[in-house]
Amino acid sequence: MDIIKTIGLKKVYGKGETAVCALQPTDLTILQGEFVAVVGTSGSGKSTLLHMLGGLDRPTHGQVLLEGQDIYTMREEKLAIVRRRKYGFIFQSFNLIPVLSAEENIVLPLLLDDKQIDHSHINGLLDFLGLTKRRKHVPSALSGGQQQRVSIARALANRPSIILADEPTGNLDNRTGKDVLDLLKMSIKKYNQTLLLVTHDTQVAAMADRVLYVEDGIVTDGRARACSDILS
Amino acid sequence: MQRYTLLIPRYLWAQKRRSLLTIVGLALAVALMVSTGLLITSLVDSQIQRARLHHGSYHVTLKNISPMQFGMAVNHVKTARVGKVTPFGMQRYEQGVALIAYSYDEHARALAHLSLDSGRFPKNVGEIAIEAWLLQELGLTQSLDQVIPLQLTTQSATPINDSFILVGVLTNTSTNRYTGYSRALVSETTIVHFLGVTAQDVDALIEISPHYAISPTVPQLQRDLQLFDDQVWENVMLLSALEGAKHMIPSYLFLGFLVIVTTVAAIYNVFHIAVVQRMEQFGLLRCIGAAPHHISRIVLGEAIILSLISIPVGLLLGVGGVYALVYGVGVLADKIINIVFPPWIIGVAAGISLVSIYLAAVRPAKVGQNVPPIQALRLEQGVLKEQQVNPRVWHKLLQWCFGFYGRFAYLNLMRQRKRFAVTVFSLSMGLALFVALGYVTLNANPALILENEFPAPFQLRAQSVSPLAGYEKQHLDTLQSFAGVTKVNAIQERGVKIQYPLSSVTAAYQDLVQQLFKRAISADPSTGLVSANAGLYGYSSEFLQQAEHLLIEGSINSERLFNGEEVLLVNFYTSRHGAVPVTTLGVGDYITLSIQLIGANEALSEQSRTFRIGGILKSNPQQPQLVSVGVGVVMDHAAFQQFTGSTLYKRVNVYTQADQDYEVVEAQLLTVSQSIHQGRLISYWEELAKLKQEQRQFTLLALSLIGVIVIISIASIVNTISTNLLLRTREFGTLRALGLSNQQLRCLISWEGLLYGLTSGFFGGLNGIGWSYVAYWFMIHEASYLSSWQVPWAIVLFAAGGGILLCYLATLLPLHQIRQQSIVNAIKAVE
Known part of the structure; x- marks a missing residue:
């Protein structure tokens, strides 16, 4: 079942002579429960693709259909609600709110949604991510790996359909990075979620069900290429 | 970019809006300091100038001194200018006003700041100059060369009955108009002509040299010229004004202090924020090899650039603002004669601003210097050291x-x-x-x-001291019936004797009486009570209710005041040294008032009555001019009438609508005011x-x-x-x-x-x-x-x-x- 579909998705930054086409027109389909890795060199347009898929950056042309509905035809308030309920974001620099404790950071999307906090779910997440003992700590009191685990927990807190991770292991050492990826994989399996993960790391990409290769704004579906070609 | 310091203007330019906001904040703070300083110094200076203008520049008058003593005063080392005033004579008029004629020499005219509305000062025999208000009061025009007949009583006991030529109209003196005693000028030759003496005693107006203090110089002059106490009169009004100006200095300093604290806080905050927002940049510079002193130079460089722009702009705004307010819009134009421009104000404002900016820059510069490069690289929490909020x-x-x-x-x-x-x-x-x-x-x-x-645009006043002269109820009704008159308030007034224990007289008041009248306050040996003159005033209940704000102690109980059970006491004598409490009497104490009543066939009888004090007032309601040498006693009209038997009003305040043509109302009121003996209308x-x-x-x-x-x-x-x-x-x-x-x-x-x-x-x-x-x-x-x-x-x-x-x-x-x-x-x- 399709969860995200793009039709002629294109992004151009700037105007006139200084215009840069960050993403060429792209048609793409992502299935529910799929783990998709997006790889490419720096500046190739992979983050642009991820941001547009996540409703963070408006495309210049084209559509992003989430469960069949074009998210960019929505008003900003509605789009915010979609981001809150359908997506979970994980950033390279964690982007935790420094004044909130680990637990408060995790439940933040629920608070924004005025939802009753399902404490058993949150406790489960904390337990699952090994953060139970650190739940009251503010981000500055956590290590990099722990902070990234908090940001993963935050992305999972409202049980989103899609998790968008932009180089989640970029700031972590190899071992911690591998732990984080294992956690993500376990999580999507456990909650039947879709994961789109931007990475430079070939080993990380190799763990994905499918790889999207981005080069000079052109997206090539990994199914059409040999994985080895892509990774080479 | 040739030097790293060029980062500063580039950053400031890149953040134009923020830089402009910072400059505006700093410049306005400087402008506020400068303008406040200029206004304060100009106000103090103008207050002193104005006091000289209104009350004369002379510090002391030496009364009835001989020509030899006058010569000594002129040559005295501590006098700057000495003016000669020769008394001529006085005439009282039916209207309750009086003309007092003098000769003023050139110095005296300058020291008293006498000026003319029209004409010239008298210089020949038989010429006179009179104040404008008196001519109006006497129903005369201001036409020059008109003949003014005078019947003057003189000190030589030779009355003068002659006609004078009006050669000048003197500018009004408000205090003279209020007291009803008008000054007129004649020439010295006129006095010689009429009185036939060339060496009579004169008054000397003395301006003490600015090199000497006034207080010790006055007694020294008295000693050197061998004068009696009652011959030496200080220019109380000028000295009060000078002291008043000094008294205002703490208020001005307080205002200055508030302005400085506020502006320093604002400057500190504005600049501190301007530097703080660049912290991230400092962190990155540290990452690429900037040494702490580089950061310090950048911060201080920014301080210098912003100071160089904002302080001159602020100074110009402040000075320009004051000139625009005073000379352009006319704000305080009546208060400020000249804008004083002391350079130290500019220096102080610029100095305070620089120090504030420097202090505001030091701390962020220090933080910027010490930003650990790795923290800047990680950018996890920005490079600012933030406090953990547990x-x-x-x-x-x-x-x-x-x-x-x-x-x-x-x-x-x-x-x-x-x-x-x-x-x-x-x-x-x-x-x-x-x-x-x-x-x-x-x-x-x-x-x-x-x-x-x-209190009101018009006041009708019964000038006669006779208790039988005054306005009656029917006059008030007539006044009230005039178009445009909104309210009429009348005050009864009578001199009485008041008795209270000697022990209740304050030491301050005893000293004052000793100083002013050269006598001690004494009590009747048999009763131990002091018997003093006091002013008795009757007000309407409505009027008294509005006097709550003057109450120092006690209350205003309308019923008791109406019934005459209680009175209110104005227990202060106001002099240039401030308000001196006359007695220690308080609420609940009793005073005895005695009054001379005129019975049938004008036979006099005395009536005494004891009243309880219900409240102490700091001045007479709406009439602070009603100052007695001793205490004042305030009553309700009903009680006043019962005690004195009088229904006459000495003063009637007439209030009019704001948009009223005052000249029309004035003409109507004049007829009522003059319908009684010595009735005057004061506008x-x-x-x-x-x-x-x-x-x-x-x-x-x-x-x-x-x-x-x-x-x-x-x-x-x-x-x-x-x-x-x-x-x-x-x-x-x-x-x-x-x-x-x-x-x-x-x-x-x-x-x-x-x-x-x-x-x-x-x-x-x-x-x-x-x-x-x-x-x-x-x-x-x-x-x-x-x-x-x-x-x-x-x-x-x-x-x-x-x-x-x-x-x-x-x-x-x-x-x-x-x-x-x-x-x-x-x-x-x-x-």
């Missing part, structure tokens, strides 16, 4: 009160406690100054002081019109000051809140990526503004209450009409509300910027 139990309480966003906003503010404190301090100072200025504007308007002395409407103009100007000045404070506060708070929010672009980007809607974003950011406003409003209001009390304390010596101090709640609430609104509005600009910024760009700030 969860507290009361945070839950905060959440319960203000909701999640309120608590979140509080936690965000607490990350930079010092910055929060500096901003709150700066804004609360501005609000406190607003409250203090507001209080002063509403309560100490100089126009109100005079309005209190001239204050010209003075009142001038006062209203002054009141408008004073309000405009206060509003200008308040306006500048508000603009500085806006610059400061917008700068702070913008920086605080824009430094957290990444966080807001994250929150929006997580699903924070625009409405929720507005809610969160608004709460931050509101918390600034609430805290500043609370402390500003509290400070303002304190400052308004200090302002009251300074003013009470000069403005005796002030009612007792009360918390100016309305102004405090207005200021606090304004502060909260200001802070809320200050969030709108950064909110707009944050909303306009794409989420991706916001996150890219670090990604």
